[in-house]
Amino acid sequence: MIRTTPFHPRLSQLNTQGLYTHWQGHLSALRYTHAPKHEYFAVRNAVGVFDTSPLFKYRIHGPDAERFLAGALVRDIRACATGQAQYTLWCDDGGFVMEDGVVLRHSESEFLLTAARPCLGWFEDLARRLRVTLEDVTDAYGMLAVQGPRSRAVLASLMPEVEDLAYSRHLQATVAAASVTVSRTGYTGDLGFEVTVEAQDAVEVLDAVLEAGKGHGIRPFGEEALMMLRIEAGLPLIDVEWHDSRLAFTDEERVTPAELGMGWMLRGIADDDRPFVGRSAIRRELTGRTSRWASVGVVVDWAHWNRLHRDAGLLPPKDEHPLPYQSMLYDAATGGTQVGYTTSFLYSPVLQRHIGLARVRPDLSDPGSQVHLELAVQHHTARVSASTAGLPLFRPARKTAGR
Amino acid sequence: MTGYDAIVVGGGHNGLVNAGYLAKAGLRTLVLEQRHVVGGAAITEEVVAGFSFSTFSYALSLLRPEIVQELDLVKHGFLPLMMPSSFHPTGDGGYLLLGDDHDQNVQEIRRHSRHDADAYDRYHHDLDRVVQAVQPLFDAPPPNVFGKDPEDQADVAWLLKHLGSVEQRVMHDVVRLLTGSASDWLEDYFVHESVKGFHASSSIIGSKVGPMSPGSGLVLLFHKMGEHDGQLGSWAFHKGGNGGFTQVLGRAAEAFGAEIRLGARVGTVLTREGRTLGVALEDGTELLAPVVVSALDPRRTFLELLDPLELPADLVDNVERMRFRGVSGKVNFALDALPVFPALPDTVDHYGGFLNIGPTIEYVERAFDAAKYGWYSERPFIDAAIQSVVDPDLAPPGKHVMSCFVQYAPYHLRGSDWDTERMRFGDTAQAVLEEHFPGFGDLVLHREVVTPLDIERTTGLTEGNIFAGELLAPQMYFLRPAPGWSQYRTPVDGYYQCGSGTHPGGCVIGSPGRLAGQRILRDLHPGVSGAHG
Ligand SMILES: Cc1cc2nc3c(=O)[nH]c(=O)nc-3n(C[C@H](O)[C@H](O)[C@H](O)COP(=O)(O)OP(=O)(O)OC[C@H]3O[C@@H](n4cnc5c(N)ncnc54)[C@H](O)[C@@H]3O)c2cc1C
Numbered sequence: 044m045i046r047t048t049p050f051h052p053r054l055s056q057l058n059t060q061g062l063y064t065h066w067q068g069h070l071s072a073l074r075y076t077h078a079p080k081h082e083y084f085a086v087r088n089a090v091g092v093f094d095t096s097p098l099f100k101y102r103i104h105g106p107d108a109e110r111f112l113a114g115a116l117v118r119d120i121r122a123c124a125t126g127q128a129q130y131t132l133w134c135d136d137g138g139f140v141m142e143d144g145v146v147l148r149h150s151e152s153e154f155l156l157t158a159a160r161p162c163l164g165w166f167e168d169l170a171r172r173l174r175v176t177l178e179d180v181t182d183a184y185g186m187l188a189v190q191g192p193r194s195r196a197v198l199a200s201l202m203p204e205v206e207d208l209a210y211s212r213h214l215q216a217t218v219a220a221a222s223v224t225v226s227r228t229g230y231t232g233d234l235g236f237e238v239t240v241e242a243q244d245a246v247e248v249l250d251a252v253l254e255a256g257k258g259h260g261i262r263p264f265g266e267e268a269l270m271m272l273r274i275e276a277g278l279p280l281i282d283v284e285w286h287d288s289r290l291a292f293t294d295e296e297r298v299t300p301a302e303l304g305m306g307w308m309l310r311g312i313a314d315d316d317r318p319f320v321g322r323s324a325i326r327r328e329l330t331g332r333t334s335r336w337a338s339v340g341v342v343v344d345w346a347h348w349n350r351l352h353r354d355a356g357l358l359p360p361k362d363e364h365p366l367p368y369q370s371m372l373y374d375a376a377t378g379g380t381q382v383g384y385t386t387s388f389l390y391s392p393v394l395q396r397h398i399g400l401a402r403v404r405p406d407l408s409d410p411g412s413q414v415h416l417e418l419a420v421q422h423h424t425a426r427v428s429a430s431t432a433g434l435p436l437f438r439p440a441r442k443t444a445g446r
Numbered sequence: 447m448t449g450y451d452a453i454v455v456g457g458g459h460n461g462l463v464n465a466g467y468l469a470k471a472g473l474r475t476l477v478l479e480q481r482h483v484v485g486g487a488a489i490t491e492e493v494v495a496g497f498s499f500s501t502f503s504y505a506l507s508l509l510r511p512e513i514v515q516e517l518d519l520v521k522h523g524f525l526p527l528m529m530p531s532s533f534h535p536t537g538d539g540g541y542l543l544l545g546d547d548h549d550q551n552v553q554e555i556r557r558h559s560r561h562d563a564d565a566y567d568r569y570h571h572d573l574d575r576v577v578q579a580v581q582p583l584f585d586a587p588p589p590n591v592f593g594k595d596p597e598d599q600a601d602v603a604w605l606l607k608h609l610g611s612v613e614q615r616v617m618h619d620v621v622r623l624l625t626g627s628a629s630d631w632l633e634d635y636f637v638h639e640s641v642k643g644f645h646a647s648s649s650i651i652g653s654k655v656g657p658m659s660p661g662s663g664l665v666l667l668f669h670k671m672g673e674h675d676g677q678l679g680s681w682a683f684h685k686g687g688n689g690g691f692t693q694v695l696g697r698a699a700e701a702f703g704a705e706i707r708l709g710a711r712v713g714t715v716l717t718r719e720g721r722t723l724g725v726a727l728e729d730g731t732e733l734l735a736p737v738v739v740s741a742l743d744p745r746r747t748f749l750e751l752l753d754p755l756e757l758p759a760d761l762v763d764n765v766e767r768m769r770f771r772g773v774s775g776k777v778n779f780a781l782d783a784l785p786v787f788p789a790l791p792d793t794v795d796h797y798g799g800f801l802n803i804g805p806t807i808e809y810v811e812r813a814f815d816a817a818k819y820g821w822y823s824e825r826p827f828i829d830a831a832i833q834s835v836v837d838p839d840l841a842p843p844g845k846h847v848m849s850c851f852v853q854y855a856p857y858h859l860r861g862s863d864w865d866t867e868r869m870r871f872g873d874t875a876q877a878v879l880e881e882h883f884p885g886f887g888d889l890v891l892h893r894e895v896v897t898p899l900d901i902e903r904t905t906g907l908t909e910g911n912i913f914a915g916e917l918l919a920p921q922m923y924f925l926r927p928a929p930g931w932s933q934y935r936t937p938v939d940g941y942y943q944c945g946s947g948t949h950p951g952g953c954v955i956g957s958p959g960r961l962a963g964q965r966i967l968r969d970l971h972p973g974v975s976g977a978h979g
Contacts, residue, residue, distance in 0.1 A: 077530070077550050078530040078546035078547070080528050080530075080546065081528065081530035084836065088525070088527055088685060088837065258845075260835065260838040345511075345515050358574065358676065360676055361675045362676070392526075393525060394520055395511070395515070395524065396520075
């Protein structure tokens with residue numbers, strides 16, 4: 044049986060399309076109106092809400108909770124203060140990425156971890172004799188992402204304390220008589236927050252947010268808009284940018300944190316002595332410089348794109364729906380060798396360019412390296428010029444800025 | 447040295463685009479704008495505290511995408527917010543609401559006419575083919591078909607080759623649109639009066655034609671030449687209004703090194719022996735440069751900034767004969783809340799784009815009648831937009847700004863004048879809105895009425911013509927603004943034209959500024975590859 048989220052009773056009323064996909068066994072709206080792009084613009088220009096409840100949520104607590112997480116996660120949880128959120132990865136022994144998630148630290152000894160895939164078993168196996176309790180609280184909470192330049196004004200009208208909530212911090216507050224956790228986090232690359240609320244209060248909290256957002260152009264957005272937003276923001280998605288290393292057949296299918304563009308998480312691990320799963324392999328990779336790929340953005344040469352299509356008698360397409368397959372990247376100099384591939388590719392309305400998330404040979408990771416991207420034009424393969432760029436491709440100051 | 451390489455007269459969007467290209471190529475470029483703000487007919491002003499009105503032009507489509515890239519506009523804040531819908535009340539309490547989803551649009555048309563459901567696809571496809579055929583001409587300078595030198599002949603050969611490559615059926619459609627009426631064109635596809643009315647709305651914008659007049663087909667096609675994100679004919683509201691867009695252009699031009707001087711009204715272009723020397727401001731200041739570009743309309747470019755005696759008589763004749771008959775006004779509202787359309791009481795989405803008040807072709811044609819006899823429509827056509835629905839920054843939370851483009855409002859009134867009629871003109875528009883949105887009047891917090899005379903006074907657009915010269919076949923392409931002078935040059939060496947009165951024409955489009963920029967740079971650096979290379 045397909046499940047529904049705690050916000051579903053209200054959000055389904057607002058869904059004029061009846062278009063859903065299945066997200067970890069839950070109905071998840073693809074879009075609410077006929078125009079996903081409009082929902083996307085709500086986030087880039089006003090405010091939108093997204094139901095992210097299907098994420099798995101694990102409460103991790105006990106005297107050894109910190110020690111436990113320090114040993115399980117790639118980033119050092121000890122650097123995550125109470126009231127802070129930390130985006131992190133976890134790896135297998137080979138230093139290959141399994142999953143990513145966000146940890147909210149609620150106290151010295153209590154954490155909430157969200158993850159895209161179930162992972163309780165793996166964490167439990169690691170807990171061994173540590174004094175730590177892991178609870179799957181996935182169904183007990185709804186999570187509502189409130190994202191976009193107006194998100195702060197909307198939430199602050201309900202909870203004034205949100206006004207000063209810094210990037211990557213969280214706090215407890217009350218909305219519609221319900222207690223909620225509000226974190227300055229999200230998956231859109233914009234100014235935004237996520238509100239975690241007990242399931243039974245979810246609809247009331249949602250109603251309060253929608254009401255507060257009325258004059259601000261608020262609207263719910265679905266997965267289609269989310270996909271555009273997260274690609275512009277350079278945020279990788281499991282099973283698109285990478286596969287859980289435990290479920291991969293070959294190392295070719297696997298990526299390391301550095302290869303996934305998360306090298307910044309590894310700063311300092313050469314010197315500190317924190318043991319965590321995958322550490323030795325990761326250190327070997329870093330010292331031996333054996334990373335096979337670098338994650339970069341690619342930006343297509345617009346004039347070449349237009350010319351290729353016009354010469355074929357077509358109107359140059361600018362489709363904001365991601366390509367459902369990977370495109371190969373070739374060396375621009377020789378035209379011959381394959382030097383990488385895109386994992387996500389679409390036309391970005393705010394950047395007015397075709398962009399992609401890609402993996403290229405490390406020597407091409409410098410922004411501005413020239414590559415050729417393979418595409419199909421009129422039943423023929425063609426190659427369009429593109430250059431590499433640093434991630435994220437879209438990075439508004441408001442995302443991390445104070446009030 | 448304080449000299450400039452180029453002076454651009456007029457900081458409307460075309461002047462800014464032109465300055466951007468010149469500065470990007472390394473020319474020390476100065477823009478002189480008479481007003482306290484750049485943008486010309488594309489400005490957004492906070493008329494009442496918290497409410498930003500796009501005083502004149504209000505939506506974006508025609509802007510050539512190349513300009514966005516070549517002038518790095520994204521870096522400076524370019525952000526077109528796609529319109530999610532187009533709303534067309536049918537006059538009987540019903541409506542046509544079209545959006546982004548093709549299949550749902552077909553069903554919406556089918557709700558009104560089963561016949562028109564599949565015509566809808568055919569119509570758009572045929573129109574796209576026409577746009578595709580015309581686009582290369584749109585994006586390049588017109589060949590000088592009267593010229594005899596090898597470059598002209600090469601350009602003409604390019605044109606003929608291109609036309610020769612267009613499919614017979616498409617070419618026929620091109621001619622039908624360029625010469626015929628929108629009504630005739632639409633009748634080949636649709637039977638339902640409101641479906642035709644909806645599609646006819648763009649055929650009269652800014653033009654002294656009714657949808658049944660020959661020539662309205664050209665206006666319709668012109669308004670389909672635009673695009674957003676590869677969707678031909680689609681429209682958007684720029685973030686912060688069209689004034690938000692021209693601010694982006696101003697920043698981009700400055701980033702390339704152009705200097706913009708506000709409050710600087712140019713009186714004359716200085717010449718000696720057939721060459722330009724620079725300009726004299728009205729306050730007497732002289733500013734020198736070997737290149738002067740007029741971004742004003744052809745009347746001002748040739749007859750005001752220059753002494754017509756310096757020009758060939760046939761050019762002066764042609765510019766005097768050029769038609770500038772403004773027929774449009776604006777009525778802009780600050781609203782306390784969204785208006786209510788009785789058949790859609792609880793939704794917002796029908797207000798996301800254009801609200802097209804002109805239910806049928808006949809309604810619009812009757813509105814046009816008045817204009818033929820020197821009067822404004824008692825029941826005008828209105829192209830309305832509540833921009834604050836997609837851009838909440840334009841109004842305080844929960845409140846709205848509504849832009850109404852009102853037609854017909856002929857510049858020359860018989861037996862009265864616009865300063866006398868301003869209020870009543872506003873009332874006629876408001877009365878029509880009241881018909882469709884009962885209770886509308888109670889929502890009005892502030893009303894701004896912009897007559898064709900106001901357009902002329904503020905922007906300098908002759909007779910308030912929004913395109914700086916009507917979109918009439920004899921004033922288009924290699925005839926715009928005048929035969930022999932369609933390539934951005936003038937008879938005065940070093941003096942160029944880049945306003946909407948040059949090819950391809952009006953709207954917030956930027957092409958005149960861009961193509962003129964290319965012309966100037968090629969004249970300065972001969973040998974750089976040709977226009978159609
Ligand atoms: C009411 C109205 C609604 C419209 N709606 C739309 C729309 O929704 N979408 C669209 O695409 N197009 C629309 N248009 C058309 C479009 O706005 C114009 O075609 C376009 O903006 C003209 O740009 P321009 O740069 O050629 O000229 P202008 O914008 O007219 O710029 C000329 C500039 O020169 C300045 N100037 C004049 N004389 C002098 C002088 N002597 N010295 C110095 N400076 C001087 C003026 O102040 C002005 O800034 C509309 C126009 C009007 C009037």
